[in-house]
Amino acid sequence: xxxxxxxxxxxxxxxxxxxxxxxxxxxxxxxxxxxxxxxxxxxxxxxxxxxxxxxxxxxxxxxxxxxxxxxxxxxxxxxxxxxxxxxxxxxxxxxxxxxxxxxxxxxxxxxxxxxxxxxxxxxxxxxxxxxxxxxxxxxxxxxxxxxxxxxxxxxxxxxxxxxxxxxxxxxxxxxxxxxxxxxxxxxxxxxxxxxxxxxxxxxxxxxxxxxxxxxxxxxxxxxxxxxxxxxxxxxxxxxxxxxxxxxxxxxxxxxxxxxxxxxxxxxxxxxxxxxxxxxxxxxxxxxxxxxxxxxxxxxxxxxxxxxxxxxxxxxxxxxxxxxxxxxxxxxxxxxxxxxxxxxxxxxxxxxxxxxx
Amino acid sequence: xxxxxxxxxxxxxxxxxxxxxxxxxxxxxxxxxxxxxxxxxxxxxxxxxxxxxxxxxxxxxxxxxxxxxxxxxxxxxxxxxxxxxxxxxxxxxxxxxxxxxxxxxxxxx
Amino acid sequence: xxxxxxxxxxxxxxxxxxxxxxxxxxxxxxxxxxxxxxxxxxxxxxxxxxxxxxxxxxxxxxxxxxxxxxxxxxxxxxxxxxxxxxxxxxxxxxxxxxxxxxxxxxxxxxxxxxxxxxxxxxxxxxxxxxxxxxxxxxxxxxxxxxxxxxxxxxxxxxxxxxxxxxxxxxxxxxxxxxxxxxxxxxxxxxxxxxxxxxxxxxxxxxxxxxxxxxxxxxxxxxxxxxxxxxxxxxxxxxxxxxxxxxxxxxxxxxxxxxxxxxxxxxxxxxxxxxxxxxxxxxxxxxxxxxxxxxxxxxxxxxxxxxxxxxxxxxxxxxxxxxxxxxxxxxxxxxxxxxxxxxxxxxxxxxxxxxxxxxxxxxxxxxxxxxxxxxxxxxxxxxxxxxxxxxxxxxx
Numbered sequence: 001x002x003x004x005x006x007x008x009x010x011x012x013x014x015x016x017x018x019x020x021x022x023x024x025x026x027x028x029x030x031x032x033x034x035x036x037x038x039x040x041x042x043x044x045x046x047x048x049x050x051x052x053x054x055x056x057x058x059x060x061x062x063x064x065x066x067x068x069x070x071x072x073x074x075x076x077x078x079x080x081x082x083x084x085x086x087x088x089x090x091x092x093x094x095x096x097x098x099x100x101x102x103x104x105x106x107x108x109x110x111x112x113x114x115x116x117x118x119x120x121x122x123x124x125x126x127x128x129x130x131x132x133x134x135x136x137x138x139x140x141x142x143x144x145x146x147x148x149x150x151x152x153x154x155x156x157x158x159x160x161x162x163x164x165x166x167x168x169x170x171x172x173x174x175x176x177x178x179x180x181x182x183x184x185x186x187x188x189x190x191x192x193x194x195x196x197x198x199x200x201x202x203x204x205x206x207x208x209x210x211x212x213x214x215x216x217x218x219x220x221x222x223x224x225x226x227x228x229x230x231x232x233x234x235x236x237x238x239x240x241x242x243x244x245x246x247x248x249x250x251x252x253x254x255x256x257x258x259x260x261x262x263x264x265x266x267x268x269x270x271x272x273x274x275x276x277x278x279x280x281x282x283x284x285x286x287x288x289x290x291x292x293x294x295x296x297x298x299x300x301x302x303x304x305x306x307x308x309x310x311x312x313x314x315x316x317x318x319x320x321x322x323x324x325x326x327x328x329x330x331x332x333x334x335x336x337x338x339x340x341x342x343x344x345x346x347x348x349x350x351x352x353x354x355x356x
Numbered sequence: 357x358x359x360x361x362x363x364x365x366x367x368x369x370x371x372x373x374x375x376x377x378x379x380x381x382x383x384x385x386x387x388x389x390x391x392x393x394x395x396x397x398x399x400x401x402x403x404x405x406x407x408x409x410x411x412x413x414x415x416x417x418x419x420x421x422x423x424x425x426x427x428x429x430x431x432x433x434x435x436x437x438x439x440x441x442x443x444x445x446x447x448x449x450x451x452x453x454x455x456x457x458x459x460x461x462x463x464x465x
Numbered sequence: 466x467x468x469x470x471x472x473x474x475x476x477x478x479x480x481x482x483x484x485x486x487x488x489x490x491x492x493x494x495x496x497x498x499x500x501x502x503x504x505x506x507x508x509x510x511x512x513x514x515x516x517x518x519x520x521x522x523x524x525x526x527x528x529x530x531x532x533x534x535x536x537x538x539x540x541x542x543x544x545x546x547x548x549x550x551x552x553x554x555x556x557x558x559x560x561x562x563x564x565x566x567x568x569x570x571x572x573x574x575x576x577x578x579x580x581x582x583x584x585x586x587x588x589x590x591x592x593x594x595x596x597x598x599x600x601x602x603x604x605x606x607x608x609x610x611x612x613x614x615x616x617x618x619x620x621x622x623x624x625x626x627x628x629x630x631x632x633x634x635x636x637x638x639x640x641x642x643x644x645x646x647x648x649x650x651x652x653x654x655x656x657x658x659x660x661x662x663x664x665x666x667x668x669x670x671x672x673x674x675x676x677x678x679x680x681x682x683x684x685x686x687x688x689x690x691x692x693x694x695x696x697x698x699x700x701x702x703x704x705x706x707x708x709x710x711x712x713x714x715x716x717x718x719x720x721x722x723x724x725x726x727x728x729x730x731x732x733x734x735x736x737x738x739x740x741x742x743x744x745x746x747x748x749x750x751x752x753x754x755x756x757x758x759x760x761x762x763x764x765x766x767x768x769x770x771x772x773x774x775x776x777x778x779x780x781x782x783x784x785x786x787x788x789x790x791x792x793x794x795x796x797x798x799x800x801x802x803x804x805x806x807x808x809x810x811x812x813x814x815x816x817x818x819x820x821x822x823x824x825x826x827x828x829x830x831x832x833x834x835x836x837x838x839x840x841x842x843x844x845x846x847x848x849x850x851x852x853x854x855x856x857x858x859x860x
Contacts, residue, residue: 136844
C-alpha cells in the first residue's frame with residue numbers, strides 16, 4: 001500500500017529547515033570544516049551550524065536532552081508542524097533510526113565512571129545514554145502515544161524504520177507515523193572516523209568514482225517525515241516502494257535515481273550496477289557528508305525536489321560519462337528512486353512518486 | 357575563607373545561595389536564575405517543579421559537592437522539601453558545607 | 466490477525482543453558498542471585514549471572530551477548546526442526562532486541578582515548594561488526610533480513626512483534642526473534658545511580674520490595690508463517706496470537722502514573738487476537754521489583770483482568786535481563802502454556818495493599834490456552850505479547 005509523505009523536518013550541516021536545505025542544494029558542494037583532534041591530527045567534517053539547535057520554544061521539556069535527542073526533537077517537531085495535521089495521540093507512532101545512537105552520551109557515562117567511580121555516577125547521564133532516549137523525548141514532547149520504536153544498526157536502520165512505519169499504517173494500527181533518523185558526531189566518534197577512514201585531500205566526496213577504497217568526510221544530522229495512510233494538506237510525495245534485497249533495477253525508470261554513495265561503504269564499486277540502470281543520476285552526499293544512516297537526509301532532498309518539481313545539480317559529478325543531473329533547473333519529475341548498498345552486497349531502495 | 361570561620365547562622369544563607377547556583381547549572385534550569393528561587397519554595401511538584409530524575413541527580417550532586425551521602429531511609433523525609441531544608445541538612449552533615457569551589461566544579465563539566 | 470506459529474524455543478539465563486535446564490530450575494524453585502564474578506565493580510549488588518553458560522562457554526571479550534544469542538538461536542532452530550537446507554530455501558528474518566550489544570561501551574578503549582588522545586581500534590572494529598542480528602545471521606550462516614531493536618527493557622518483546630509483522634506482511638516465511646543482553650558495568654552502575662537497584666534479592670510485587678537485580682541471557686522464538694509450516698508438515702504447538710505496543714509519552718525514566726500505555730498495549734493485543742480479558746489464563750508480568758513499576762503495572766493489570774488473574778514475575782528467577790527480558794519471558798510464557806503449569810512468583814511473600822493483584826506463591830496448574838507477557842521500558846514503551854496453545858497443532 002502507498003503511504004503519503006505529509007511533512008518533513010531536517011536539522012543537518014545544511015542548517016535547520018527546508019529553506020536552508022534548498023539553499024544548500026542550490027549551492028552544491030561547499031568546503032567542510034576542519035576540526036583539530038586531541039592527538040594533533042585534523043579531521044574535515046560537516047557539522048551542524050553552531051546555532052542549529054537553539055530553540056527555546058520547548059521550554060523545560062528538553063532541558064536535559066543531549067545533542068542527539070535535541071536534533072531528533074527539532075526535526076520531528078518540524079515535520080509535524082510542516083504537515084499541518086493534528087493527529088490523535090493514540091493513533092500516531094514513532095520510529096527513530098540511528099547508526100551509532102547515543103554514543104556520545106555513552107562515552108560521557110564512561111567518563112563519569114572513570115572520574116567519580118561506579119557508585120557516584122550521574123543518573124541523568126545514564127538515562128540519556130540508553131539508545132531510545134531520543135525517541136522518548138520526541139514521544140513526550142509531541143505526545144505520541146502509539147507504538148514507539150528505536151532501531152540502531154550501522155546498515156539500513158532507516159529503511160527498516162520505513163518498513164515498520166508502513167506496516168503500522170497498513171495494519172490500521174496508526175493513521176500517522178513520524179519516522180526519521182538521527183546521528184551526531186561526538187568527540188570520540190571523530191577520533192574513530194579519523195582512524196578508520198581517509199579524508200579526500202581536496203575536501204570533495206566523489207560518489208561517482210565507485211572507488212574500492214573511497215574517501216569519507218563525516219557528517220551529522222537528523223531528518224523526520226510524517227508518513228500517513230491518507231494525503232494531508234501539505235502532502236509532497238507518495239512512498240511507493242521500500243525494499244531491502246539484492247540490487248534489481250526498478251520496473252519503470254524513475255525521473256531521477258539518487259545513489260547514496262558517501263564513502264561509508266568499504267568498497268563502492270557495487271554502485272556501478274545501479275548507475276547503469278539508464279535513469280538520470282544524482283548523488284548528494286557531498287552536501288551532507290558521510291553518514292551510514294544518511295538516507296533520511298537524502299530522502300529530504302528527494303522529497304523537496306518532487307514537491308517543487310526541480311532537479312538540483314549533482315554537486316561533485318566527476319567525469320564518469322554517466323547521465324547525471326548537471327544543472328539545477330525546474331523539471332517535471334514523476335518519481336525519484338534512492339539506492340544504498342550494504343557491504344554484504346544487498347541493496348536498500350526507496351521510491352517516491354510525485355503527489356499533486 | 358573556610359567554612360569554620362562562620363557560625364551556622366552565617367553559613368545557612370551562603371549554603372542556600374550555593375545550592376541554588378548548583379541546581380540551576382546542574383539541572384539545566386535555563387528558564388530561571390538562582391536569585392529567583394525562593395528559600396522555602398517546594399523543590400518538587402508545585403514550586404520549582406523538579407521531577408524524580410532530578411531527585412536522584414540531587415543526591416549525586418550532594419555527594420560530589422558537599423560530601424554528604426543521603427541514606428535510603430532519609431530520602432522520604434522532609435529533607436527535600438525546600439532549599440531551606442536541604443541547606444540545613446548540609447550545614448549539619450557536610451564536612452565542607454560551602455561546597456567544592458566554583459572554579460573546580462566548572463572544570464568538571 | 467491470523468495467528469503465527471511458534472515452532473521453536475531457545476533460552477539461556479541464570480536458570481540454565483537450555484529449555485530442559487530452565488524447566489528443571491522452575492520445577493525446583495531455584496533462584497540464584499549471587500555476587501558479581503564476571504567483571505570488577507566496586508558495587509556489591511546481587512546479580513543473576515548465567516553461570517552455567519560461562520562455565521561451558523568461556524568468556525570471550527566483547528561477545529557474550531552474541532554468544533548467548535547464538536546459543537539460544539541454535540536451540541530454537543533445533544526445536545523447530547529447521548536445518549540449514551530448510552533455512553536456505555526460505556525467506557528468513559532475524560530480529561533481536563538488546564541494549565548492551567548496541568553500545569560502544571568499552572571502558573579500556575575510552576580510558577585510553579581520554580588519557581592519551583588515542584586508543585586501540587580493535588573494540589571499535591568489533592562493535593562495527595557486532596550488530597546483534599547481523600552477527601547471529603553470520604554465526605548461523607544464514608542469509609536473512611536483519612534488524613536490531615534498541616527499545617531498552619522492551620526490546621526483546623518489540624523484536625518479536627516486529628518479526629511477526631514481517632511474516633504478516635509477507636516479507637519472511639521464518640523469523641528468529643527475541644532478545645539478548647550480557648551483564649555489564651554500564652547498566653549496573655546506571656541503575657544503581659537511579660536508585661532502582663536493590664542490595665537484596667529482588668521481590669517483585671512484594672510489600673518490602675526495594676528494587677531490581679540485573680541478570681543476563683538470551684530468549685529466542687522461531688516464528689513461522691502458517692503456509693510454510695503446512696508445506697513442511699510441521700504443526701507448531703504454540704502461536705503468537707496478538708501483540709500490542711503503546712507509549713506513555715510521559716517521562717524518560719518514570720512510567721505513566723495510570724499506566725495508560727500498558728492499558729493501550731493490552732487492549733491492542735487482545736483486539737488483534739480476537740479475545741477478551743476473560744480468555745487469558747495468566748500474565749507473565751514485567752515485575753522488576755521497583756516501587757513504581759510493580760505498583761503501576763499491578764494496577765493496570767487488575768483494571769484490565771480483575772484481581773484474581775494468575776500473575777507472576779519470573780524476574781525473581783532471572784533478574785532483569787534488559788534487552789533479553791521480553792524474549793526470555795515470551796519463551797517462559799510459551800513453555801508454561803505447553804507444560805500446563807506455572808512456577809511461583811519467586812521473591813513474592815507479602816502482599817502490598819496498594820497493589821490489587823496477588824502473584825502466585827506456589828506452583829499452579831494452568832486452565833486455559835492463552836497468556837500474555839508484558840514488558841515496560843524506559844521512555845514509557847509498553848509491549849504485550851499474546852501467546853496461545855494451538856489446538857491439535859492448528860492455531
